[in-house]
Structure formats: structure tokens, C-alpha cells
Amino acid sequence: MLVAVGIGPGDPELLTVKAVKLIEKADQVFVPGNVAKDIIAPYRADPVVLSFPMTADEDYIKRCIEQNAETIAPVAKEGLAVFCILGDPNFYGTFGRLCDVLDEKYPDIAYSTVPGVSSITAFASAAQISLNGGIEITDGSENTATLRMKVRRPKEMADELRKSGYTTFILAEKMYMDGQKIYQTDELPEESAYFSILYAGK
Known part of the structure; x- marks a missing residue:
């Protein structure tokens, strides 16, 4: 292993x-x-x-x-x-x-x-700043992905992101907590928990 x-x-x-x-x-x-x-x-x-x-x-x-x-x-x-x-x-x-x-x-x-x-996440502490709202993180490559936090209506959000060319979706709900669930593109639920992140890739 x-x-x-x-x-x-x-x-x-x-x-x-x-x-x-x-x-x-x-x-x-x-x-x-x-x-x-x-x-x-x-x-x-x-x-x-x-x-x-x-x-x-x-x-x-x-x-x-x-x-x-x-x-x-x-x-x-x-x-x-x-x-x-x-x-x-x-x-x-x-x-x-x-x-x-x-x-x-x-x-x-x-x-x-x-x-x-x-x-x-370490950067925010080192720089003593609080990050809220949308931020963009990239290494300059052409591969584009986005993460959306606290997703309450994942299926609806995925439909919106598809209009911008995103095709692959993964929803992580309650990560490392009791009740953790991972959903793939064709399994996205209508609603999800407060502790959730939606990954979208092109």
C-alpha cells in the first residue's frame, strides 16, 4: 500500500x-x-x-x-x-x-x-487576510476547473456551469464527517448539505 x-x-x-x-x-x-x-x-x-x-x-x-x-x-x-x-x-x-x-x-x-x-490556505494565515467570496487559483495551465463551496442546489448549479463549457462534476458532501458522500456527474442530487463542495471541470 x-x-x-x-x-x-x-x-x-x-x-x-x-x-x-x-x-x-x-x-x-x-x-x-x-x-x-x-x-x-x-x-x-x-x-x-x-x-x-x-x-x-x-x-x-x-x-x-x-x-x-x-x-x-x-x-x-x-x-x-x-x-x-x-x-x-x-x-x-x-x-x-x-x-x-x-x-x-x-x-x-x-x-x-x-x-x-x-x-x-496557509497563505491566508501567513498574510493575515480573510478570504471570502469568489477567488481564482491557477498555475497558468490551460486546464480549467472551478470549486464552489456551500452548494445547496448542486444539480441546478451544474446546469448553470454547463452553459460556460463545464462538463465534469463531482460533489463532496460532509467530507471526513459522519455521512460523507461523493457524487459523480450523473448522480448529482437536487439538494445537498451546507458542508459541501462542487468541483466542475472542462
Whole structure:
């Protein structure tokens, strides 16, 4: 089993309790560089440092990711491998690309993610500002998605977003609470709970 754990924006004390427990009990912990190694140092002294280069050379990046998958795979097949990622593993991280390689070369390895404090939410605290209303977050790519919070009428909202070219929808209701539900595009309910987020992608 491979679990990608978000380790927050830089302060070792901003790791979640769940993240720390997984890091401590893992058969092996992997980190994408020395910054991540330093962040988890209070909880684990023996992580394997992997290379995830910051470069525009896509061929080189792919080769590195494939090598990293080969390093992680033996541990993940036999026990618990934990891969620590700054911020959150599903927000502009490298884990998605690693999963693509695992799906192709090691389809028998199961993987999951544990959320962490993302740079987006950490920014508001560091800058001492309160974010309310609509905000746009982008890495400059052409892939466009939007998140709508506190969605009370998700099906109606999806119909409106379709007029702007959005085609894929996922509704998360009561995340990590009792009664959590995840709805796909063709399952959206007419009404949802206050604690809900609607993802829309093109």
C-alpha cells in the first residue's frame, strides 16, 4: 500500500495527527527532496530522498518519476510505503504523475492520499487576510476547473456551469464527517448539505 501524505507548508507542527501516525508506522517513508526531509525530521529520521526535478524537460521528469516508482514499488507491494508531499498531495503536487506510472507499470499497488494544510490556505494565515467570496487559483495551465463551496442546489448549479463549457462534476458532501458522500456527474442530487463542495471541470 502506498499513502501520499500532505505535510503542510513548511512548519513541522502543521502536520496533521493522521500524517504523523502514518509517518511513524510506515515500513519506509519517501520524500521528494531535502525540504520535505527537514519538515518530517521530528517524526522520522530515515526517509529515502527521491529526485523530483524542477525543470521544463518533460522527458527527464518522466524518467525520474519512473525511477522513483521503481524504488517505491517493492515497499508498497509488501507493506506500507508513505510518500510525503509539501502542502496537499492533490493540489499541484507530483503524486498524480507518480500514480500514472504506477497504474501503468504496477497496477496491483493500491494507493490513497491524506490531505494536508495546502499553501493556499496557509497563505491566508501567513498574510493575515480573510478570504471570502469568489477567488481564482491557477498555475497558468490551460486546464480549467472551478470549486464552489456551500452548494445547496448542486444539480441546478451544474446546469448553470454547463452553459460556460463545464462538463465534469463531482460533489463532496460532509467530507471526513459522519455521512460523507461523493457524487459523480450523473448522480448529482437536487439538494445537498451546507458542508459541501462542487468541483466542475472542462
